[in-house]
Amino acid sequence: MADNTDAMAEIRASFFTECEELLESLQDGLDAVWNETSDEETINVIFRAVHSVKGGAGAFGLTQLVDFAHRYETALDEVRAGKLVPEGEVLKLFFRAADILSDLLQAAKEDGELDPATFEEVLSGLAALAGGEEEEEEALDFQPLILDIGDETPQLAELPGELPPGLPPLSGPAEGEGDAQGDSGGHIYFAAEKELFLNGNEPLYLFRALADLTELTSRCNMDDLPDLSDLDPAVCHLSWDLTTGADIDAAAVAEVFEFVEGLCTFRHRLPEPELPELPALPELPVLPGAPDTAVGAGADGEPGVAPAPDAGAPPQASDAPAPKLSTDQDAKAPAAPKAGAQKPAPAKPNPTIRVDLERVDRLVNLVGELVINQAMLSQSVTEVDMPPNAAITKGLDEFMQLTRSLQDSVMRIRAQPVKALFQRMGRIVREVATEVNKNVLLKTEGETTEVDKTVIERLADPLTHMIRNAVDHGLESTEARLAAGKPERGTVTLTAGHRSGRVVIEISDDGAGINRPKVRQIAIDKKLIEETAELSDSDIDMLLFMPGFSTASEVSNLSGRGVGMDVVKTAIQALGGRVSITSTPGQGTCFSISLPLTLAVLDGMVVEAAGQALVLPLNVIEETMTVEAAMLGEMGRETQVLRIREGFAPLLDLGTEMGFRTPLESYLDHVALLIAHEDGSRSALVVDRIVDQRQVVIKGLQNTFGQIPGVAAATILGDGQIALILDPLDITMNASGRTRQPSLSLAG
Amino acid sequence: MTDQTTQAPHNHVELLSFRVGEQDYAADIMSVREIRGWTRATPLPHSPAFVRGVINIRGTVLPVLDLADRLGLPQPDEGGRNVIIVVEIGDEPVGLLVEAVSDILSVATGELTPPPDIAADQGRTFVRALTIVNDQMIRVLDLPAVLPDVRFEAA
Numbered sequence: 001m002a003d004n005t006d007a008m009a010e011i012r013a014s015f016f017t018e019c020e021e022l023l024e025s026l027q028d029g030l031d032a033v034w035n036e037t038s039d040e041e042t043i044n045v046i047f048r049a050v051h052s053v054k055g056g057a058g059a060f061g062l063t064q065l066v067d068f069a070h071r072y073e074t075a076l077d078e079v080r081a082g083k084l085v086p087e088g089e090v091l092k093l094f095f096r097a098a099d100i101l102s103d104l105l106q107a108a109k110e111d112g113e114l115d116p117a118t119f120e121e122v123l124s125g126l127a128a129l130a131g132g133e134e135e136e137e138e139a140l141d142f143q144p145l146i147l148d149i150g151d152e153t154p155q156l157a158e159l160p161g162e163l164p165p166g167l168p169p170l171s172g173p174a175e176g177e178g179d180a181q182g183d184s185g186g187h188i189y190f191a192a193e194k195e196l197f198l199n200g201n202e203p204l205y206l207f208r209a210l211a212d213l214t215e216l217t218s219r220c221n222m223d224d225l226p227d228l229s230d231l232d233p234a235v236c237h238l239s240w241d242l243t244t245g246a247d248i249d250a251a252a253v254a255e256v257f258e259f260v261e262g263l264c265t266f267r268h269r270l271p272e273p274e275l276p277e278l279p280a281l282p283e284l285p286v287l288p289g290a291p292d293t294a295v296g297a298g299a300d301g302e303p304g305v306a307p308a309p310d311a312g313a314p315p316q317a318s319d320a321p322a323p324k325l326s327t328d329q330d331a332k333a334p335a336a337p338k339a340g341a342q343k344p345a346p347a348k349p350n351p352t353i354r355v356d357l358e359r360v361d362r363l364v365n366l367v368g369e370l371v372i373n374q375a376m377l378s379q380s381v382t383e384v385d386m387p388p389n390a391a392i393t394k395g396l397d398e399f400m401q402l403t404r405s406l407q408d409s410v411m412r413i414r415a416q417p418v419k420a421l422f423q424r425m426g427r428i429v430r431e432v433a434t435e436v437n438k439n440v441l442l443k444t445e446g447e448t449t450e451v452d453k454t455v456i457e458r459l460a461d462p463l464t465h466m467i468r469n470a471v472d473h474g475l476e477s478t479e480a481r482l483a484a485g486k487p488e489r490g491t492v493t494l495t496a497g498h499r500s501g502r503v504v505i506e507i508s509d510d511g512a513g514i515n516r517p518k519v520r521q522i523a524i525d526k527k528l529i530e531e532t533a534e535l536s537d538s539d540i541d542m543l544l545f546m547p548g549f550s551t552a553s554e555v556s557n558l559s560g561r562g563v564g565m566d567v568v569k570t571a572i573q574a575l576g577g578r579v580s581i582t583s584t585p586g587q588g589t590c591f592s593i594s595l596p597l598t599l600a601v602l603d604g605m606v607v608e609a610a611g612q613a614l615v616l617p618l619n620v621i622e623e624t625m626t627v628e629a630a631m632l633g634e635m636g637r638e639t640q641v642l643r644i645r646e647g648f649a650p651l652l653d654l655g656t657e658m659g660f661r662t663p664l665e666s667y668l669d670h671v672a673l674l675i676a677h678e679d680g681s682r683s684a685l686v687v688d689r690i691v692d693q694r695q696v697v698i699k700g701l702q703n704t705f706g707q708i709p710g711v712a713a714a715t716i717l718g719d720g721q722i723a724l725i726l727d728p729l730d731i732t733m734n735a736s737g738r739t740r741q742p743s744l745s746l747a748g
Numbered sequence: 749m750t751d752q753t754t755q756a757p758h759n760h761v762e763l764l765s766f767r768v769g770e771q772d773y774a775a776d777i778m779s780v781r782e783i784r785g786w787t788r789a790t791p792l793p794h795s796p797a798f799v800r801g802v803i804n805i806r807g808t809v810l811p812v813l814d815l816a817d818r819l820g821l822p823q824p825d826e827g828g829r830n831v832i833i834v835v836e837i838g839d840e841p842v843g844l845l846v847e848a849v850s851d852i853l854s855v856a857t858g859e860l861t862p863p864p865d866i867a868a869d870q871g872r873t874f875v876r877a878l879t880i881v882n883d884q885m886i887r888v889l890d891l892p893a894v895l896p897d898v899r900f901e902a903a
Binding site: 613 | 795804
């Protein structure tokens, strides 16, 4: 056991990773049913997901999880059997059960258990759905066979007594599901190897899946069963002869067995007049028992696949690669739900690998260093004053391009689809909807949009809050909706998409829209604005984001959790994002979050002010211009404005605002950068000159000095010097605006 | 980094001594990561005067404090102070700008005496202990106290 501890921990970790994927497909399936886009396969996918979780959990002795998954599975089986229709309350129960399953997994991951009281209700609900069938199902269950991978020795002592009673029913249900087909059908010989069970597969479910496709007769071959004293409980001594209907082709059969490929001896003969005598294998070769040999259908497994050369169509062993190629031990469980999911030839998923995030981050950092280094190199080459078209300049250009695409590719590794995040929101919607008694549908679009992992992680909280708000405050009560002639079921739409180099996530509802007079009144009551303030509609909408604004009169236990929208806004701004609101009375509200694709690099403009190189994010700079006398206008004692075509923008000296210098005598011939604000207004930031426009690697500033106003991060320039990356919006908002030396007193 | 086995034997501490504002100071050598020459720092806006800015040390942004300024000592000419001691305070590396690094001293813990109470002395709070080596008084820095207070407010 001691040797296996690490391996166990790894397998355990990969189990939980797989469970996340399984839960995802479970959630997908339930969503499909909920949105009425499901087909007959959907329920099988759902069932298999739950089943695989159960199988894996059994291997790790997570009894609470196994028990729950089992009840869930039993209820789902009723649906598969057509005895239960997944709609209304039943479906809601399934959703809640999926949520609990996810909670249980989370608890198990942290070596804990959930308080049974928290899911008692769901459990009894599921039991009620399963009805009288439950007992029978229980008897058929294969739990005794699920082995603790890393620890076989104690099992030897425990198992022999259990194994024989556990096994015989195997052939039972399969036999019951198909009538004898005589000799007109195909024949399959199937013998499971130890590893098949280690990976949480069960022959019964394979046979069932096969039975769904065709008529199936099965015969359990017990000839190899040794005496009890010789019995190795870790090895399955049984094999099966299956007779299929004539209506099935080899590909479909191979698909069913695709995920146990390499873990069993499998021969398939297409329908023939005669059933040839299939000799049972005398002794199955048992692969070395170390858990890491149990990896998938790769090299280890290949010898086990025995496509008889004379079979009409060999199983698609070679051209149907396992969908996941894993660097670590990868039990087959996650693949299982996909096995029978797509009857038509499935679009092959791209092979993927799992990599430790630390390695990726290290790679990202290294590439960041490379980019800096490359910039330094370019700079020194420029200083040498090479003739144009010199080989070195050309080579350097290519080097630059390569570095850039290398960086892009590396950044893409960290990118992840927002799907998982959106699915979490589905749960939030259901929970909140239940609590406030509203009927809500969550529509998601653009789930495949990829965003940096860190962005996704840090987006979860603000998004949760916004979703809660949308359901709780955004949507009207059911009565109000009906009165307004709207469908009873409210819709919250969550969309993600790329828009001009940024990721835009929108949360919209089809509720009543923002009650602007009320918002305005609250803001006045809370003394956030003057009673006489003239506010446009969008100004009023933005009041929601003001600190201290909470629509107290409607605080419920859902949204009034002390997290105001200002916190949401701050969290999103910390990610380099922005939030905006559009709302149409009677039609709904839409919150739009715009985020940078990555937090690691930034397209920036390198400028110089007061002798310091500073970087401004390119995306907030609307325009650059040289300051001319005709554009300048004095305003007040210390401030000036810049006239830009028809409008005015306050003139801000970057050097002064950063505290590097006192205002200059004249800003003529300096460069003004027009900074666009979210509300459409602009300010002009004056710098001494523009140095460069380039991609910079973002380096975090330590918080040794707390948050420095106006400074977002730092970067390293080509000469190895650090330049600060500024947050122009922060600067302009907190600006002193001083651009003139007061005539009488010295500026301090 | 902080390998326990390199601790000096017999309850000794090893100290890195250095000169700041014509006084001798020292810091526990276990906190010192490296010593490097002065490079131009990028100033941080709106920061206290003793924060000289940030420098690039192999891709990491390192804040640099002017120790003389921080301790309220007279600041010699720019040319006189050209060594940055990179110390780790808490988990964060910080550069301390000093005039010169003098020596590595092994001092028995018993010979470290807490500084006397002198209410008026502004520098007192930065000194953790005093000791005498070769007839010279060495002030052992209380490193966390050297960091600006804002860090603790923000943490």
